[in-house]
Amino acid sequence: MSQISLDPENWAEFRQLAHRMVDQALDHVQSVDDRPAWQQMGGDVRARLSDSSIPWQGEGEAAVYEQFLADVQPYANGSTSPRHFGWVHGNGFPFAMMAELLASEMNAHLAGYDQAPAMVERQVVEWMRQIMGFPEGASGLLLSGGSMANFTALAVARNAQAPYDIREEGLRPLPRMMVYGATETHSWAKKSIEVLGLGRQSFRQIPVDEHYTMDIARLRGAIEEDIAIGRQPAVVIGTAGTVNTGATDDLNALADLCEERGLWFHVDGAFGALLAVSKNYRHVVAGMERADSLAFDLHKWMYLPFEIACLLVRDGAMHRAAFSQSASYLATLERGVAAGGFPFADLGLELTRGFKALKAWMSFKAYGLEKFGALIERNIQQAQFFADLIRKEPELELMADVPMNIVCFRYRDSRLTEDQLDVLNVEILLRLQEEGIAIPSSTTIDEHFAIRLCIVNHRTKEADLIAIVASIIMLAKRIKNGRTVS
């Protein structure tokens, strides 16, 4: 039989190509500030990337790499740019990029295996446990993103709160187990509640107050109402840093209520939980350490490249009890490669898991968590700086408080109606993006369109923020002169 494999046929040639790939990737990051924040794909690129013919025959590594440079690399969503402020996207950074290369080289399998990679993941989770103020005995797991981490937490919560063995029997229709969150709760909650079989009717979204945080009195009322009609209140979801405005629920009040009522307290801290890394702002998320479970991303406000998130569960045994299996092909022997078993697979849905811990471990050790805390604090100061620019500019107005790193605002013109203002602000946002000036995103605040700047960007400079204000005024003038607004 002829010998075939996927290793290079000519290592010397491949090594040259690989070095070129690394150098060009580094060049691309190093020059990010010189490029527009975003550029649109041309029709020819779109046509090549839509070609549905299967590549049965290979073109060679070098040829495909050239196509990557021409057709793929220039056309992402711009999250590496110092002027990207959309959604909640981190930037990534070069050292973590290199760590991903090393993790890929090792191709470690993280179902468990009690060797160095597992110890690296445990160490990262342990640092996070301490930073977030969870007790010893809490368990944790790295996951792909906040949605998966929150989903996994809700699965543990559902099982822990069911008054019968839900793993054995499945979900009983009665009594209906109720989950509570604010109207500002992120959309992972609905998706997860549906997938976990609880049904959308089991999710009560509690109105928020003028600071966009959950109205605790109304939460209490909803719980009383549900008990009175025979439902079973089970889980309260608090948010540390909402995606719309960066608001944080009163986590201590939610913890008190959950204790009093025997409810599971989950905190979605996708980006807000990372305030715990900052000495000056950790008080904002006080009470988070009392949660039964906490989910947060490391690819947002820790700037690591996608994907990586973390879940912590206060009662480690309950966490395992939701997922552990004893399949014969996974039986643990006391010695050999599989000694130590597959503990990570017992904490979530995934069996095969990659070594995403390495980029976090190497980066945290290289730069120190104090540096990450300083970057987080700087982003908050930048948001406050930007909010001040808006307050000083008569043609712009803030749409909501700026408690953290998110600024919702719009262009205003007293001669325009609310509808016309919506149309004008949509057009301003699209031109900011399409002309590659900057990438804010948008949201709806009190039924009005708002331009939304969310700063989880370690590359942003004050000059980038000043330039956005000037660009918006200029764009608004141009759009109004062009009569694009009907």
Ligand SMILES: *Cc1c(COP(=O)(O)O)cnc(C)c1O
């Ligand atoms: C981003 C975000 C999520 C979802 O996290 P992903 O990493 O995108 O899956 C959940 N909740 C909040 C508050 C978020 O900002």
